[in-house]
Amino acid sequence: MDIVEQRLHAAGLVLPPPIVPAGNYAAFTRSGNQLFIAGQLCYGPDGKVASQHIGQVGVDVSVENATIAARCCALNILAQAKAALGSLERIEQCLRVFGCVNAAAPFPSVSLVMNGASDLLVLGLGDKGRHARMTIGCLLPRNAAAEVEAIFEVR
Amino acid sequence: MDIVEQRLHAAGLVLPPPIVPAGNYAAFTRSGNQLFIAGQLCYGPDGKVASQHIGQVGVDVSVENATIAARCCALNILAQAKAALGSLERIEQCLRVFGCVNAAAPFPSVSLVMNGASDLLVLGLGDKGRHARMTIGCLLPRNAAAEVEAIFEVR
Amino acid sequence: MDIVEQRLHAAGLVLPPPIVPAGNYAAFTRSGNQLFIAGQLCYGPDGKVASQHIGQVGVDVSVENATIAARCCALNILAQAKAALGSLERIEQCLRVFGCVNAAAPFPSVSLVMNGASDLLVLGLGDKGRHARMTIGCLLPRNAAAEVEAIFEVR
Numbered sequence: 001m002d003i004v005e006q007r008l009h010a011a012g013l014v015l016p017p018p019i020v021p022a023g024n025y026a027a028f029t030r031s032g033n034q035l036f037i038a039g040q041l042c043y044g045p046d047g048k049v050a051s052q053h054i055g056q057v058g059v060d061v062s063v064e065n066a067t068i069a070a071r072c073c074a075l076n077i078l079a080q081a082k083a084a085l086g087s088l089e090r091i092e093q094c095l096r097v098f099g100c101v102n103a104a105a106p107f108p109s110v111s112l113v114m115n116g117a118s119d120l121l122v123l124g125l126g127d128k129g130r131h132a133r134m135t136i137g138c139l140l141p142r143n144a145a146a147e148v149e150a151i152f153e154v155r
Numbered sequence: 156m157d158i159v160e161q162r163l164h165a166a167g168l169v170l171p172p173p174i175v176p177a178g179n180y181a182a183f184t185r186s187g188n189q190l191f192i193a194g195q196l197c198y199g200p201d202g203k204v205a206s207q208h209i210g211q212v213g214v215d216v217s218v219e220n221a222t223i224a225a226r227c228c229a230l231n232i233l234a235q236a237k238a239a240l241g242s243l244e245r246i247e248q249c250l251r252v253f254g255c256v257n258a259a260a261p262f263p264s265v266s267l268v269m270n271g272a273s274d275l276l277v278l279g280l281g282d283k284g285r286h287a288r289m290t291i292g293c294l295l296p297r298n299a300a301a302e303v304e305a306i307f308e309v310r
Numbered sequence: 311m312d313i314v315e316q317r318l319h320a321a322g323l324v325l326p327p328p329i330v331p332a333g334n335y336a337a338f339t340r341s342g343n344q345l346f347i348a349g350q351l352c353y354g355p356d357g358k359v360a361s362q363h364i365g366q367v368g369v370d371v372s373v374e375n376a377t378i379a380a381r382c383c384a385l386n387i388l389a390q391a392k393a394a395l396g397s398l399e400r401i402e403q404c405l406r407v408f409g410c411v412n413a414a415a416p417f418p419s420v421s422l423v424m425n426g427a428s429d430l431l432v433l434g435l436g437d438k439g440r441h442a443r444m445t446i447g448c449l450l451p452r453n454a455a456a457e458v459e460a461i462f463e464v465r
Contacts (some may be wrong), residue, residue: 016200021288022266023266023269023270023274023288024270024273024276024285025252025273025274025278025285025286025287025288026285026287026288027287028284028287029248029249029250029285029286029287030191030306031188031248031250031306031308032187032188032342033341033342034250034341036250036251036287036306038286038287038289039287039288039289039290039291054365055261056261056317057254079232093339093341094339095339095341095344095346096339096346097335098232099288100289101292102261103449104259104260104261104414104449105414105449106261106365106366106412106449106453107449107453108451108452108453110449110450110451111332111333111451112454114333115333115334118333118334118335119333119334121340122334130334130336130339131335131336131339132335132336132337132338132346132348132459133331133333133335133336133348133349134348134408134457134459135229135349136293136347136349136410136448136449136450136451136457137448137449137450137453138291138292138293138446138449139258139259139260139261139265139291139292139293139450140265140291140292141263141290141291142263142264142266143261143262143263146462147289147291148355149287151337151341151346153339153341159326176443177421178421178424178425178428178429178442178443179425179428179429179431179440180407180430180440180443181440181441181442181443182424182442183442184403184404184405184406184440184441184442186343186344186403186461186463187343189344191405191406191442192442192459193442193443193444194442194443194444194445194446196356206336207381210416226331251445255444255446257416259414259415259416291448292449293446293447293448294413294414294415294417294420294446294447295417295420295446295447296415296418296420296421296445296446297421298416298417298418302444302446304442304444
């Protein structure tokens with residue numbers, strides 16, 4: 001366990017197994033020092049999206065549950081980064097996070113929900129987890145409550 | 156014709172002419188070895204969006220037609236890459252694809268639709284076409300059924 | 311005032327103070343020569359989103375007002391770039407703009423709205439402001455009418 005995983009463990013969190021892409025694409029790609037992670041849905045540690053993380057936030061899913069869903073997305077992103085890098089200590093900076101919240105009606109809390117992902121990245125990576133963020137509300141694959149994509153600077 | 160276009164030809168597909176941006180922006184930009192392609196709507200080879208590729212998927216547009224629309228987007232992306240690079244053989248890797256499907260109600264098949272784009276990229280580029288992908292459902296310019304954006308590593 | 315700000319001034323526009331992120335993330339990050347700017351909502355120069363820039367475009371917000379909102383987003387992006395770089399003359403190229411327009415029903419003018427951002431970037435930066443653009447309609451934090459994210463090549 002690298003130091004990032006140790007921090008997650010201390011908070012009672014475990015890196016899930018990396019999710020295998022369901023189509024003709026990759027979980028991650030690399031360009032020089034940049035690592036691109038594919039959008040990660042809110043799969044739980046059992047590889048399934050929990051029923052309380054399925055549906056539109058504010059209608060089917062509470063803000064509290066959606067925030068946990070966004071954290072699941074961020075854990076899946078770190079799981080992919082671990083698979084790509086061997087150790088999360090090779091992350092120099094989380095450059096960009098694109099966070100999508102499942103919402104269909106005006107809903108002021110999309111940023112709050114996405115804090116679940118941002119807080120997890122900073123919990124694990126410290127200042128290296130502090131990213132430029134874009135958050136929107138839209139529809140998502142499998143009607144999941146949240147999806148998060150990221151780019152990292154790595155070595 | 157480079158080898159990528161030959162593979163497309165063998166599948167009965169032709170690179171369309173690159174679409175000229177309708178506003179004050181560029182079809183592509185370059186940063187070192189990275190090529191950024193602007194979001195491409197599902198224009199067909201005649202430079203028009205076919206009527207069966209206009210509207211919301213699952214309501215106005217079938218999943219089958221939307222998948223073809225996503226493939227049109229990917230062909231337009233390759234057309235822009237060709238215009239930028241001269242030859243598609245200068246693509247080292249498709250790094251990232253952001254795929255947007257026109258959808259307004261929960262709709263579980265957005266990933267299936269976007270496979271139309273992913274499969275085309277892998278058909279043309281082989282493993283170099285395998286990208287980190289983010290897929291969402293949202294509204295799109297001209298009420299097109301699909302829009303796809305991409306970043307490539309090139310030489 | 312650098313030359314970019316002078317051009318904005320000549321058009322009656324002023325760089326607003328950079329907006330402080332509301333969560334555990336950064337206003338910008340840097341990777342080599344690339345500067346990633348977090349998604350910027352349409353805050354005005356007073357640090358607030360004007361009431362005519364709140365709501366869904368085509369329903370609550372006119373296309374004209376939304377276009378001005380998109381311009382506000384682009385001004386906030388330049389304000390962040392100025393904070394990151396010291397001078398906007400260190401921008402070599404705007405590589406990518408991701409423009410989101412608050413819309414919930416099919417709405418053909420999302421591209422027109424986002425021209426408010428593109429035109430501002432080209433006004434300030436000239437050809438260096440000409441970016442690869444992706445535009446969608448979706449829901450946005452605080453129910454703002456527009457949000458814009460950007461990546462720049464800088465020195």
